[in-house]
Amino acid sequence: MPQPVTMSDVARAAGVSVTTVSYVLSGKRPVAPHTRRAVEKAVADLGFTLNTVARNLRTGRSTIVALVVPDLANPFYAQLARGLQESLRGPGYHLVVGSSLAQRDEERAFLEEAVEQRMAGVVITPFRIGPDDLGPLADAGIPVVVSADVRFGDVDHVAPDSAAAFRDALAHVTAAGRRRVGMIAGPRDVTGGDPRLDVLRAEAGRFGLTLADPYVVPGEHTREAGAAAFEALMGLPKPPDAVFCVNDVTAVGALEKAEELGVDVPGDVALTGHDDIEFASLVRPRLSTVRYPAIEVGRSCARLLLSRLDGRSAARTVRVATTWVPRASA
Amino acid sequence: MPQPVTMSDVARAAGVSVTTVSYVLSGKRPVAPHTRRAVEKAVADLGFTLNTVARNLRTGRSTIVALVVPDLANPFYAQLARGLQESLRGPGYHLVVGSSLAQRDEERAFLEEAVEQRMAGVVITPFRIGPDDLGPLADAGIPVVVSADVRFGDVDHVAPDSAAAFRDALAHVTAAGRRRVGMIAGPRDVTGGDPRLDVLRAEAGRFGLTLADPYVVPGEHTREAGAAAFEALMGLPKPPDAVFCVNDVTAVGALEKAEELGVDVPGDVALTGHDDIEFASLVRPRLSTVRYPAIEVGRSCARLLLSRLDGRSAARTVRVATTWVPRASA
Numbered sequence: 001m002p003q004p005v006t007m008s009d010v011a012r013a014a015g016v017s018v019t020t021v022s023y024v025l026s027g028k029r030p031v032a033p034h035t036r037r038a039v040e041k042a043v044a045d046l047g048f049t050l051n052t053v054a055r056n057l058r059t060g061r062s063t064i065v066a067l068v069v070p071d072l073a074n075p076f077y078a079q080l081a082r083g084l085q086e087s088l089r090g091p092g093y094h095l096v097v098g099s100s101l102a103q104r105d106e107e108r109a110f111l112e113e114a115v116e117q118r119m120a121g122v123v124i125t126p127f128r129i130g131p132d133d134l135g136p137l138a139d140a141g142i143p144v145v146v147s148a149d150v151r152f153g154d155v156d157h158v159a160p161d162s163a164a165a166f167r168d169a170l171a172h173v174t175a176a177g178r179r180r181v182g183m184i185a186g187p188r189d190v191t192g193g194d195p196r197l198d199v200l201r202a203e204a205g206r207f208g209l210t211l212a213d214p215y216v217v218p219g220e221h222t223r224e225a226g227a228a229a230f231e232a233l234m235g236l237p238k239p240p241d242a243v244f245c246v247n248d249v250t251a252v253g254a255l256e257k258a259e260e261l262g263v264d265v266p267g268d269v270a271l272t273g274h275d276d277i278e279f280a281s282l283v284r285p286r287l288s289t290v291r292y293p294a295i296e297v298g299r300s301c302a303r304l305l306l307s308r309l310d311g312r313s314a315a316r317t318v319r320v321a322t323t324w325v326p327r328a329s330a
Numbered sequence: 331m332p333q334p335v336t337m338s339d340v341a342r343a344a345g346v347s348v349t350t351v352s353y354v355l356s357g358k359r360p361v362a363p364h365t366r367r368a369v370e371k372a373v374a375d376l377g378f379t380l381n382t383v384a385r386n387l388r389t390g391r392s393t394i395v396a397l398v399v400p401d402l403a404n405p406f407y408a409q410l411a412r413g414l415q416e417s418l419r420g421p422g423y424h425l426v427v428g429s430s431l432a433q434r435d436e437e438r439a440f441l442e443e444a445v446e447q448r449m450a451g452v453v454i455t456p457f458r459i460g461p462d463d464l465g466p467l468a469d470a471g472i473p474v475v476v477s478a479d480v481r482f483g484d485v486d487h488v489a490p491d492s493a494a495a496f497r498d499a500l501a502h503v504t505a506a507g508r509r510r511v512g513m514i515a516g517p518r519d520v521t522g523g524d525p526r527l528d529v530l531r532a533e534a535g536r537f538g539l540t541l542a543d544p545y546v547v548p549g550e551h552t553r554e555a556g557a558a559a560f561e562a563l564m565g566l567p568k569p570p571d572a573v574f575c576v577n578d579v580t581a582v583g584a585l586e587k588a589e590e591l592g593v594d595v596p597g598d599v600a601l602t603g604h605d606d607i608e609f610a611s612l613v614r615p616r617l618s619t620v621r622y623p624a625i626e627v628g629r630s631c632a633r634l635l636l637s638r639l640d641g642r643s644a645a646r647t648v649r650v651a652t653t654w655v656p657r658a659s660a
Contacts, residue, residue: 017435019442064443072427073408073608081402085429094439096426097402099415105347109424112349113394117447223608252612278403278553282582284614 007092013042018092022063062117065093065305068110068124070102071221074249075277076294077125080147083298084123091306093120102187102220104128115140121309123147123301130191131155143308145301150192154316156304158297161319162196162274165290166203166244168324172288173242173270174207182215182240184229184250194218196246196274215240219250226253234263241269242330248273248280251287255329270330285328292322337422343372352393352422392447395423395635398440398454400432401551404579405607406624407455410477413628414453421636423450432517432550434458445470451639453477453631460521461485473638475631480522484646486634488627491649492526492604495620496533496574498654502618503572503600504537512545512570514559514580524548526576526604545570549580556583564593571599572660578603578610581617585659600660615658622652 007025011018016035023029024039031039065088069077077097085095100106107129114122115136122137123145131153137144145156170181181204185197201211217232219225226245230253233240245251251273258265265271265285273280273289280287300318337355341348346365353359354369361369395418399407407427415425430436437459444452445466452467453475461483467474475486500511511534515527531541547562549555556575560583563570575581581603588595595601595615603610603619610617630648 011435017438019435019439062443062447064447066426072402072411073405075403075405075408078402078405078408081429085431089436094428094436094443096396096428098424098426099411101415105341105349106419106424108347109349113392113424117392117394256612279609279612282586282609283612 008090009046010039010042013046014038022092062119063093064117064119065095065121065123066110066114066119067095067097068100068107068122068126069097070100070125070127071249072097072099074221074247075279076247076249076275076292079277079294080298080301083295084302085298086295087299087302087306091309100127102127108133111137114142118142121145121305123305126150126152127187127190143305145304147297147301148192149195150190151317152192156308157317158300158304159317159319160196160290160292160297160322162199162290162292162322163203165322165324166200167206169244169272169288169290169326169330170203170207170209172324172326173272173330174209176270178242178270179209180215180238180240180242181209181211182217182233182243183211184226184233184243184245184254185216185218186246187220188218194246200244221247221249223249223253223256226250227257228253230254230257231261234258234261234269239269242272243269244272244274246274248275248277248287248289251289251329252279252283255283255285255287265329272330276325280325281327288327288330289325290322291325293320296320338420339376340369340372343376344368348419348422392449393423394447394449395425395451395453396440396444396449397425397427398430398437398452398456399427400430400455400457401579402427402429404551404577405609406577406579406605406622409607409624410628410631413625414632415628416625417629417632417636421639430457432457438463441467444472448472451475451635453635456480456482457517457520473635475634477627477631478522479525480520481647482522486638487647488630488634489647489649490526490620490622490627490652492529492620492622492652493533495652495654496530497536499574499602499618499620499656499660500533500537500539502654502656503602503660504539506600508572508600509539510545510568510570510572511539511541512547512563512573513541514556514563514573514575514584515546515548516576517550518548524576530574551577551579553579553583553586556580557587558583560584560587561591564588564591564599569599572602573599574602574604576604578605578607578617578619581619581659582609582613585613585615585617595659602660606655610655611657618657618660619655620652621655622650626650 007018007021011021023031024036081097098110121143125147146152147158186194204211217229219229273287276289276291280289337348337351341351353361411427428440451473455477476482477488516524534541547559549559603617606619606621610619
């Protein structure tokens with residue numbers, strides 16, 4: 001299927017920047033006559049049709065899409081941003097990224113800015129806000145996509161489908177005779193709870209295993225929290241022999257702590273991450289993990305957002321498949 | 331020295347969000363009377379004085395500061411963003427981050443958006459734009475800080491002071507008898523050239539060493555480019571026995587390629603990075619590197635920007651000290 005003609009194509013054919021193309025289309029700024037003619041010729045030659053961006057330019061709406069994530073230092077979000085940005089570029093949108101530090105005030109502040117700046121759209125991985133906080137965006141006609149395990153009412157939604165990958169991972173560790181499963185989980189006070197824990201617990205049940213306190217240690221999604229949680233698990237009278245982590249960043253923290261404590265991974269404990277960030281294969285032992293393809297997640301968010309921006313209907317929930325990636329740590 | 335009272339302090343004392351404080355101060359949105367009184371009391375109690383943010387709120391200027399970096403997937407920039415964001419929060423600014431993918435069109439588009447959105451300020455690590463591209467921001471009265479080795483005319487500037495750290499690194503590798511120095515450098519077509527290469531070359535000269543083609547391999551600042559450059563260096567008739575990398579991300583790519591090629595690091599080649607991103611100590615062998623403290627770089631950018639926003643004078647170039655961090659790879 002041929003790709004639709006984009007402003008980038010027009011810019012390339014006319015030998016000008018995308019911004020110049022947008023000025024010609026919007027009439028918002030003066031453009032030199034010969035440049036304008038080059039753009040108009042490219043538009044005609046390529047059969048480019050005005051899309052939502054061009055309309056928005058004329059109506060004064062920004063071409064900025066905001067991505068709000070809890071932690072820019074987590075490479076998962078950097079890759080998600082890349083997938084999103086690449087998909088938005090063709091249609092003429094620019095992506096800006098804000099880090100909420102997983103704090104409710106910051107999350108709300110970004111949403112308020114999006115309304116005040118009349119941004120084109122918002123993609124958010126929410127931590128402490130609730131569905132009600134998205135109301136002002138709906139009122140302002142700004143489409144929102146939530147990228148998170150948890151659902152936000154009927155807001156467009158991209159989430160991992162982790163059950164099958166967790167099942168593969170559990171089959172792997174139980175085949176090695178491991179029976180005491182623990183989890184380094186997310187925070188307890190997050191809106192919607194911790195669906196990733198719920199899915200893992202349900203899958204563990206199929207293997208006749210329970211996953212309960214004190215074998216579930218909550219914490220932030222950081223390396224430091226992962227290290228602290230791992231230490232707590234190893235301090236139990238009967239420490240777990242298989243630990244699942246809510247993401248790779250916490251798993252890396254756990255690996256470092258294991259080395260410090262002299263705990264052998266995977267000899268004493270099998271350790272599994274979630275995401276497959278690029279560094280998962282660079283640490284030692286190489287991290288076994290559940291691959292949740294961040295770039296594809298970003299692209300899925302873009303598809304949902306663009307379909308709203310273009311007034312097209314589309315599936316409103318996308319489940320992105322995950323895969324169990326066995327390496328050395330489990 | 332006591333810290334100045336910030337909007338965050340007022341918000342904490344009044345038990346409300348920073349956003350609510352800003353609404354009270356700006357009068358931009360209605361606030362419930364009892365909330366307004368609580369904020370006004372906190373303002374009086376703490377001796378808070380209206381600063382530029384409050385003035386900007388009333389004049390309609392955004393509280394958004396944009397950070398434009400070449401690659402969000404490089405953890406150095408995520409940390410820089412964190413340092414910047416933390417310093418800007420107190421005074422009431424929000425940070426958004428854009429990834430230019432090191433492309434001139436994208437860099438220009440972000441700058442144009444900053445002007446159109448009347449953003450409060452811009453911090454940029456420029457790759458392909460030149461000083462002239464910053465003209466529209468100056469015209470619009472939007473302060474800019476450049477975070478890069480290269481200077482952009484008289485624009486406020488934060489840069490590493492790498493000479494002493496390179497000298498320490500060179501002393502280390504030459505003491506081990508190494509004499510053939512190579513560099514995995516940045517791109518050749520970047521505005522202002524490659525000052526990091528120039529500094530390393532000058533320091534190598536002090537040790538009677540030359541650093542010249544074909545021992546200098548240019549490329550993008552990516553893991554893939556690092557791997558390709560390392561392979562090119564190892565293909566030389568007399569490969570280098572000490573390789574310096576323009577950043578840690580390229581060094582990690584080089585390490586992976588070394589493992590693939592069966593080249594022993596540091597046995598055959600000593601390998602040195604630049605930045606000390608958090609993963610430098612997680613790869614194996616652990617990466618020796620020049621530590622350029624990203625959070626401190628971000629804070630320095632914030633200080634320069636805030637002094638412009640407050641109309642205060644300040645040093646306009648900040649050199650951030652670097653340190654040689656020997657680990658296992660060199």
